[in-house]
Amino acid sequence: MFAYIVRRLIYAIPILVGVNLLTFTLFFVVNSPDDMAASQLGDKYVTPEAIENWKQKNGYDKPLFLNPDAAGVAQLTDTIFFDKSVRLFAFDFGRSESGRDITTDVATRMWPSLAVALPTFLVGIGVNICVALMVVMFRGTRLDRGAVFVFVALMSISYLFYIIGGQFLVAKTWRLVPISGFHTEGQVWKFLILPVLVGVVAGIGAGARWYRTLFLEEANQDYVRTARAKGCSELSILFRHILPNALIPILTGVVVLIPSLFMGSLLIESFFGIPGLGSYMLDAINSQDFAIVRSMVFIGSILYIIGLLLTDISYTWADPRVRLS
Amino acid sequence: MKPVILWSDALIFLLVISLALFFWRLRNDPQTRERWAEVFSSRLGMVAFTVIAAYIMVALLDSLHFRRALENPESLATEEVFYDNKVTSVFDVLTGGMGERFERTYSAPFALLSFEKENIKDADGHDIRDFPPLRHAGQHLSHPDERAGDILGKSVRALLWGLLLCALVITPQWLLLRGSRFPWLASWTTQAVILCSAVWMVSLSRHYHILGTDQGGADVLFQSLKGIRTGVLLGTLATLVMLPIAVTLGVMAGYFKGWVDDVVQYLYTTLSSIPGILLIAASVLLFQVYIDLNPDFFAVGMEKADAKFIALCFILGVTSWSTLCRLIRAETLKISQLGYVQAAHAFGVSHTRILGRHVLPNVVHIILITFVLDFSALVLAEAVLSYIGVGVDPSMGSWGNMINGARSELSREPTIWWTLTGAFFFMFVLVLAANLFSDLVRDAFDPRTSLRRASA
Numbered sequence: 076m077f078a079y080i081v082r083r084l085i086y087a088i089p090i091l092v093g094v095n096l097l098t099f100t101l102f103f104v105v106n107s108p109d110d111m112a113a114s115q116l117g118d119k120y121v122t123p124e125a126i127e128n129w130k131q132k133n134g135y136d137k138p139l140f141l142n143p144d145a146a147g148v149a150q151l152t153d154t155i156f157f158d159k160s161v162r163l164f165a166f167d168f169g170r171s172e173s174g175r176d177i178t179t180d181v182a183t184r185m186w187p188s189l190a191v192a193l194p195t196f197l198v199g200i201g202v203n204i205c206v207a208l209m210v211v212m213f214r215g216t217r218l219d220r221g222a223v224f225v226f227v228a229l230m231s232i233s234y235l236f237y238i239i240g241g242q243f244l245v246a247k248t249w250r251l252v253p254i255s256g257f258h259t260e261g262q263v264w265k266f267l268i269l270p271v272l273v274g275v276v277a278g279i280g281a282g283a284r285w286y287r288t289l290f291l292e293e294a295n296q297d298y299v300r301t302a303r304a305k306g307c308s309e310l311s312i313l314f315r316h317i318l319p320n321a322l323i324p325i326l327t328g329v330v331v332l333i334p335s336l337f338m339g340s341l342l343i344e345s346f347f348g349i350p351g352l353g354s355y356m357l358d359a360i361n362s363q364d365f366a367i368v369r370s371m372v373f374i375g376s377i378l379y380i381i382g383l384l385l386t387d388i389s390y391t392w393a394d395p396r397v398r399l400s
Numbered sequence: 401m402k403p404v405i406l407w408s409d410a411l412i413f414l415l416v417i418s419l420a421l422f423f424w425r426l427r428n429d430p431q432t433r434e435r436w437a438e439v440f441s442s443r444l445g446m447v448a449f450t451v452i453a454a455y456i457m458v459a460l461l462d463s464l465h466f467r468r469a470l471e472n473p474e475s476l477a478t479e480e481v482f483y484d485n486k487v488t489s490v491f492d493v494l495t496g497g498m499g500e501r502f503e504r505t506y507s508a509p510f511a512l513l514s515f516e517k518e519n520i521k522d523a524d525g526h527d528i529r530d531f532p533p534l535r536h537a538g539q540h541l542s543h544p545d546e547r548a549g550d551i552l553g554k555s556v557r558a559l560l561w562g563l564l565l566c567a568l569v570i571t572p573q574w575l576l577l578r579g580s581r582f583p584w585l586a587s588w589t590t591q592a593v594i595l596c597s598a599v600w601m602v603s604l605s606r607h608y609h610i611l612g613t614d615q616g617g618a619d620v621l622f623q624s625l626k627g628i629r630t631g632v633l634l635g636t637l638a639t640l641v642m643l644p645i646a647v648t649l650g651v652m653a654g655y656f657k658g659w660v661d662d663v664v665q666y667l668y669t670t671l672s673s674i675p676g677i678l679l680i681a682a683s684v685l686l687f688q689v690y691i692d693l694n695p696d697f698f699a700v701g702m703e704k705a706d707a708k709f710i711a712l713c714f715i716l717g718v719t720s721w722s723t724l725c726r727l728i729r730a731e732t733l734k735i736s737q738l739g740y741v742q743a744a745h746a747f748g749v750s751h752t753r754i755l756g757r758h759v760l761p762n763v764v765h766i767i768l769i770t771f772v773l774d775f776s777a778l779v780l781a782e783a784v785l786s787y788i789g790v791g792v793d794p795s796m797g798s799w800g801n802m803i804n805g806a807r808s809e810l811s812r813e814p815t816i817w818w819t820l821t822g823a824f825f826f827m828f829v830l831v832l833a834a835n836l837f838s839d840l841v842r843d844a845f846d847p848r849t850s851l852r853r854a855s856a
Contacts, residue, residue: 093670101682110689227839231776231831233783235803236824243810254811341677342784360681361789363689368682375675 076391080384087380091164094376099160102365108135108155111365159369168370171359177370180355187257188339188351191267195274195343196336199282200329202275207286208313211294223287229280237277238346245269255348270347274340289324293317323393330386334378338371402467402483406706408713409463412633415640416460438844443586445840450590451833458625459632462491465702487702491629495622498605501536503617509818510608512538512547537608551608558603562596569595612818615805624822626797631830634713634782634792635775641717642774643767646724651759653725654732655751664729668722676719677788683715684790705793712785712792716778724770731763765845772838776831783827799823 102111112129130136137155162169168177210222246254252269293299294317302312339353348354352371359367390397426432439445467483492499506515513531522528541550570588577584601621604610611620653664671679691708735741736759744754785791786800787807794801806819 089666090670090673093666094674097670097674098682101686110693113693227835228832231828231835233780233803233824233827233831235783235787235807236820239803239807239810239820243815247811335675338675341788356678357788360685363685365682365685368678368685372674372678372682375678376673379673379675 080388083384083387087384090380091373091376094373095160095163098369098372099156102369103155103159111135159366163370163373169366171366172364173362177367180367181352181370181374184350184352184355185337186351187349188344188353189337190263191270191274191343191347191349191351192336192339194267194271195278195340196332198271199275199278200325203279203282203286204318204325206279206283207290208318210283210287211290211317212309212313214291214294223284226280226284226287230284232277232280234277234342237273238342241269241273241276242346245272255346257347257349266347266349270343270349274343285328286321286325289321290317293321296320323390326389326393327386330389331379331382333385334381335375337378338375401469404465404467404487404702406463406465406487406703407710408633408637408706409465411637411640411710412460412463415636416456435844437582439837439840440582442840443583444836446583446586447590448833448837448840450587451594451829452837454591454594455628455632455830455833458491459629461494462489462626462629463633464490466490491625494602495625496602496606498602498619499622499626501605501609501619503534503536503609503613504532505613505615505617506816507534507537507609507613507617509610509612510537510547510551511612512541512544515816534609540607551604554604554607555600558600559596561603562599563592565599566592566595611822614802614819615809620802620819620822623797623802624799624826627799627802627823627826628830630709630792630796630798631779631782631827633709634716635778635834637710637713638716638720638778639771639774641714642721642724643771645718646721647728647760647763647767649721650725650728651732651755651763654729655736655755655759657733661729664725668725671719672722677784679719680715680785681788681790683719684712684785687711687715688790702795705796708793709796712790716781720774724766727766727770728763731766732759735759735762769838769842769845772834772841776834776838779827779831779834783823799827 108130109126112126112135116125116129127136135155137158159169166178168181171177171180210219213219213222242254245251246269252265255266257263257266298320299312299316302316307316337352338356339349339351341353341357343349344351344353345357355367356371358364359371440449465487466489467485467487470482470484472480472482504514504518507513508515511534513533516531517529518532519527519529520532522530538544538547538550541547570591573584573588601610605619605621609619609621611624614620614623649664649667653661687708691704741754741758744758782791782798783800783803786798787804791800792798802819802823806816806823809816809819
């Protein structure tokens with residue numbers, strides 16, 4: 076098991092290198108530092124001196140890959156590639172274009188993201204499974220077909236409308252919770268309850284439909300017929316037989332998302348004014364702060380790869396027949 | 401009049417023609433025919449398809465662009481014709497100039513007065529502060545109280561014209577397809593509803609703003625209709641860009657195995673490990689910087705917006721091929737183990753021939769399912785991307801831009817709900833129809849579900 080994890084971690088290295096190279100090409104080769112400086116300083120009346128100054132201030136005044144002016148190892152290390160890309164591997168994200176330290180920003184903004192994303196994730200799974208089980212109980216009837224239609228209709232509504240509708244109804248019309256904002260002390264839940272609610276409701280359509288197909292696949296198996304033949308009640312078939320067996324496909328779909336919860340949700344956070352990583356990314360995109368975008372791409376890929384690894388491990392835990400080797 | 405062909409116009413017509421050819425070639429294949437028959441033998445499938453077809457029609461009509469010739473002033477004694485800088489589409493003309501009646505700012509649906517008070521002069525010439533009358537709504541009414549009766553009368557008349565149009569459109573279909581085994585009645589009903597509401601919209605919009613106006617005074621209904629082209633084009637073109645990459649790499653990886661497979665797997669794992677929205681945002685931003693630094697490329701403003709739009713389709717396509725590639729690779733792996741492929745090998749058939757004649761036709765169903773499934777996802781994604789600020793150009797009408805412009809207006813008192821309602825309705829209908837249709841297509845073409853039904 077341990078050897079397997081180590082091997083998977085080693086496999087992850089080329090992928091991270093690939094991510095790194097890709098972002099480097101996107102940010103420095105497709106768009107040269109000169110272009111970046113020009114767009115950061117404004118489109119018009121940019122003097123070459125101003126560009127040089129900006130590049131020097133932000134550390135973009137070096138050659139891309141190889142520095143012929145330096146001596147020894149510094150030929151490789153005193154370059155943009157080493158400064159901006161290789162350092163990411165040591166989790167050294169450097170400073171944003173506006174001069175803030177990215178590592179501290181990420182460390183403080185991670186927790187509000189998690190405070191919204193984790194409850195949404197857990198409550199969402201619970202609600203979706205319950206709804207799906209209820210629908211599966213009535214499989215083959217009009218109720219089932221009607222429910223599937225409702226799921227598809229719910230899926231067809233844009234996420235933006237869920238957020239806007241939730242804010243309008245719950246916060247503005249009924250005045251139950253504040254429309255947006257966040258507090259670290261005191262009644263945090265007041266600010267969390269609406270984003271979590273919106274996130275859960277928005278996910279019901281796609282989620283419950285997916286779980287329904289999983290449960291239906293299990294419900295057609297022989298062991299279900301056997302259980303029914305030996306006199307099990309429909310409820311005990313659902314919860315004692317179908318649910319545990321459907322856990323394996325559920326796990327694969329779900330576990331891979333867990334590490335990404337740290338990244339938060341772009342839309343929810345920006346609409347509800349939560350100072351998490353999602354709104355951090357959005358602000359970076361809007362202010363064209365490429366240093367932050369670069370770092371977030373790297374963090375996101377690491378979390379995704381960890382998710383894949385966790386998926387494999389959870390397989391063995393849920394299904395003893397699977398052995399990792 | 402001078403026709404203007406934008407890149408996206410050319411691409412969408414190319415797409416429609418190639419799809420038509422594709423289906424024309426497939427018509428003799430009994431298996432495929434049977435599956436499509438299954439999709440269309442349900443009433444739901446018919447209704448969904450009719451709705452999608454109506455959207456595509458609007459998108460195509462809105463893709464025929466031209467520039468109007470300007471009338472030379474008397475003083476200018478030259479034969480040269482000058483053209484309007486604004487690009488008009490056939491659809492703009494068909495809606496009877498719905499988009500050319502601007503107000504000053506917001507106004508409610510069917511309103512006669514503007515939404516905001518302004519300084520105006522009353523009958524005696526005194527300055528007062530009141531709601532000014534709209535420029536293009538209810539001009540023909542002698543008294544505001546006549547409005548309800550007028551709307552009712554005009555609606556009834558529009559409905560009668562609409563029914564006449566329905567009779568013209570549906571009767572030939574009825575004569576042709578009377579004995580068909582498909583539930584055409586469902587399609588005709590849908591067509592009738594769409595045609596009647598279209599006639600109603602066009603005729604009433606000459607006298608009122610049916611869905612009000614937005615902040616800039618533009619007609620909301622017209623903007624929602626213009627959003628159709630953007631949504632449909634994005635949904636199809638992005639998939640079109642993705643298909644060749646995904647299919648080529650997927651089939652090669654599954655067929656040749658070995659190092660080709662390793663490379664392809666590495667490529668898509670790397671790509672899918674990057675958070676999609678960040679990759680898209682970064683690419684769009686970089687393209688934006690490029691356009692900003694090279695402003696001389698485009699003659700008309702619309703061409704610049706169009707270039708951005710095409711770039712967005714390309715970026716969406718290039719960043720999202722990994723799922724389809726994975727599916728095709730797995731299927732090809734399975735197929736290349738089958739007896740008939742082995743037999744072809746033994747007969748010395750070349751690789752390209754095996755791939756083209758034996759492997760590709762058997763992964764077509766995956767491509768088809770993905771094409772329909774991705775369509776609705778892309779339409780939804782457009783709204784989110786526009787909200788983030790990396791979507792289509794603001795000058796190009798789209799539902800995402802409408803939502804983006806209107807989302808803070810719900811907090812006003814009284815609430816401005818019509819912009820969001822317009823965008824919501826037209827987007828919801830398209831995505832719902834596409835989702836329902838893709839469900840049916842998947843049920844019909846996915847061998848797993850068809851097997852299950854056969855055994856049940």
